[in-house]
Each structure stands twice: as C-alpha cells, then as structure tokens.
Amino acid sequence: MNRNKYLTIYQTITREILEGKYPYQSILPSENKLVEMYDVSRETVRKALSLLQSNGYIQKLKGKGSVVIFNEANHFPVSQLISFKEIQESLNLHYETIVERFEVVSAKDFPHVQQALKLGDYEKLWKVVRCRVENGKTAIVDIDYFIQSLMPALSEEVAQQSIYEYIEDRLGLTISFSNKAITFEPFDDDDFDYFGETNPPYAAVVRSVVHLDDTRPFQYNVSKHRANEFKFVDFSRRISAQDE
Amino acid sequence: MNRNKYLTIYQTITREILEGKYPYQSILPSENKLVEMYDVSRETVRKALSLLQSNGYIQKLKGKGSVVIFNEANHFPVSQLISFKEIQESLNLHYETIVERFEVVSAKDFPHVQQALKLGDYEKLWKVVRCRVENGKTAIVDIDYFIQSLMPALSEEVAQQSIYEYIEDRLGLTISFSNKAITFEPFDDDDFDYFGETNPPYAAVVRSVVHLDDTRPFQYNVSKHRANEFKFVDFSRRISAQDE
DNA sequence: TAGTGGTCTAGACCACCCA
C-alpha cells in the first residue's frame, strides 16, 4: 500500500487508461470530481495529473478538461528507465536470457566505464554479458558493468533473473535516472559471435549510465540491437517558453 | 515578462546552471532560502524545482538539498521538442538551410502521414524538403508535412527561416508535444541525391508527429541523418513505483 | 536538535471554454 495519495491516484488512472476505461481522446473526470472521488485536496489531484501529463498519458486543456492522448500504437515503454524484465512482462514477450559472461574486471581496463562511474584505478567491476534470445535468434546483447563494492553478492543466478529487482528489493537501493546515447556502429568480433552472421553487420547501440537517487552512478550499460530491427520510441514535450 | 513566478524561477536557475554559477554536483540554495530570495511561497519554489528535476538539471535529496546533475558532456538538446533553428542557435552551429522542395500534395498519396495527422482523403498538405548543409556537405535532410488549412500562407521564405517561429509567433499557436521513433534504414534514391555517396549508405531516421496544445496533430516530420554520424542523447527517469 | 526536502490541505483569484 502506498502512503502517497498522489501516486495512488496516478497509478490508478494509468491502469484505467491502459485497460481502456478512458480511451484515446476521451476526457478524464474533472479535477473537482477527482477531489470527491478520492477524497483529497485539489493540489493532490493536480500532482497526479501533472505526472500523467509529463509521462504522455494526458493533455490538459484549460476550460475543458484532461484529454487522454495515450495511444497504444504510438507509445512503447522504451524511453523510460525500465529493466529488460519489466519491458518483457509489460509486453508479454518471451525472450530467453543467456548469461554469456559473468566476471570481475578492473575499472582501469575500461576507461570509458571508469570515467562514467567515477571510479579509481583499483575499483572492481562486475562485467555481465547477456543475450536476449527469441526462437534461437539473438535479438539484443546487453553488456553491463556494475560497481562490485555496491553489490558484492551479485551472482550469475541474479543476472539470469533481474538485476534491477535485486538492487531495489534486496539491497533497498532506489534507481532514479540515466543518461542514454544511441548510435549506429559496425559489428565487432563479439557481435558476430553473439548475433551470428547478419546482413547488414551494423548494430544500434544504446549506452547508458544509470544513477541511484542519491546521484551515485552504479551501472554502465551497453545494449546492442540489430540495426535494421531497432526502433526507439520517445515522447517529448516542448518546454513552455511562453510569455504573456 | 512572465506572469508566472515558478517559470521565472525555473528559467533563472537553468540559466545560472548553464552559466556555471551552480556547477555540476554543487547544491542549490535550500527551498526556504529560495522562498526568501524570490519572495514567494514554498510550493511555488517547489514547482520550479520539480521542473528542474524532471528536465534533468537537478536531483533532490531528502534532508540534504538539490544537487546539480547537469553535465555539459552528457546533455545535448536533442530529446526535447525543439526546432532546428533553436538547436542551431543554442549550440552556435552554422548550418545553411536549402529548401529543396516546397509543394502542395494530397493527403491520400501519403497514407502514413494521412493516418498520423488524422486527415480525410482530400486534405491538402504542404510538403517541404530541406537540407541542412555545413561546409558544402549535407548533414541532415528534413522532410516535413504540414496541414495546409492550418497555415494557408506558409511560404518558401518562411521554410527557409523557421517554420516554428512562424507557427508560434505569427499564427499564435502553441506547439506542445510529439511522439518520435528512431530507426536505421538504408539510403533510398533521394537520400543518395541529397547526401551523395556515403559509406555506409544508412540513414538514422527520426519520424515524429507534432501536436498543438489542444492535442491537434499538425506536423509529420522525417529527419534523416548520416547513420555513422548520428547520436541521440536522452535523459530519463525511473517511474517511482515505490511502496512504503 | 536544526535544517532539509516530501506530502497534503483549504482556500483564494484568475483565464479560458461553452452553452
């Protein structure tokens, strides 16, 4: 049970939108109605609604109401910070995860990672390579680096399941934000090993540095996809620069 | 001048962060300090700070303060909804815009566009193709479709300058949100014409449907980049699914 | 213990939309 009223309202309404109770372009109950329905103050309702708006579920129209703009065809939970297991479950996909490598490496051997995670030369990292396989075909290769001292008990079994679940539920840490970069790169030797011969031999590569809620970076992720099967979907808002 | 106090505070603080007054990992004045500094209520300060947080400038830490997490190296204004002219100005880049085509077409001849913009068969569209050229080399090709009835007076001169400026300043419309999809695709014949021979002959393609603040879609944009020179940078937050 | 951010309230006034 959430103690937070506004989060409860947010979660209830997202669920209702996803279930079709409020279809595309319909109008949510007015703020005052929601105040009565949930027995909270108007600012609390508004907090829930602004979350819905900034996450692309609704658009609020002055004088009219909150219009549902969520559209299954357009939205796809990729631009959010979400674990592979969660994506899979939310889309009812059935990939198999194969842990190809699970080992300890030195930060200084991976300068990009070391710099992104702000580590000293002698810090140790878990390096985990996982293939996401569907019908015997590798769809995604995830290469992850985690700071060992933060999670000394990480194991291959956990990597097989969900590392995010482990971090949040077992370690009690809160994953908060990330910077991502998407690029297009030719296959390297490892890619041929993991994906097999493919035409074209190009990968769409998503690199991200993921941070905890105290701003510490804890994960460096490189996620490789077959370039011709890759699609990244994003929702963005224009920063209101309005005067008047 | 903004009437909005919280927007003024947000804009002031972003400017100060960009100017280096509050460097990476420094701590902003506390909410109570900001209340005094701007002579507003605490909720107003908090509204400005949550905007800063959701746009990736700061992370708020309970009991400590607001830490600046904006880092020039990581951030890049691509994931926001922003016009090419604005990007150019904010980065001090100097591309030349060449209007390759400026014509009227029928919605029914472009079914994807027609569907995305929810148009009838006989609606007319402005189709605009523009190359963004730097040192004689085409860096980006923008293919845009605008609903003609919304902006009957659009002209080649406007396309040469900034269509967004025209829409917002001249027509008084407010551009609000968009759905984007990024894919990697082999060059088609037009791409060879615009980019010339390039190795590899792949384009990073960003397709977006842009909406006004009353939720009407008004623009379908296809933005093509040389795949090997393309980098999309994004900031994302994990939806707090916390209980307790 | 003092200071910080997180949540919530009740109420005010405004601008906008529509019948």
Place this chain on the structure above:
DNA sequence: GGGTGGTCTAGACCACTAC
C-alpha cells in the same frame, strides 16, 4: 454564468540528514 484548469499562498506534519 457555471464549469474547467492554472497559479499562488500559509501553514501543517512527516522523514531524512548531519552534527
């Protein structure tokens, strides 16, 4: 004019951090 969302306030209580 009645309903809708937008902004702002003053104040309350809580949880967390740091010393």
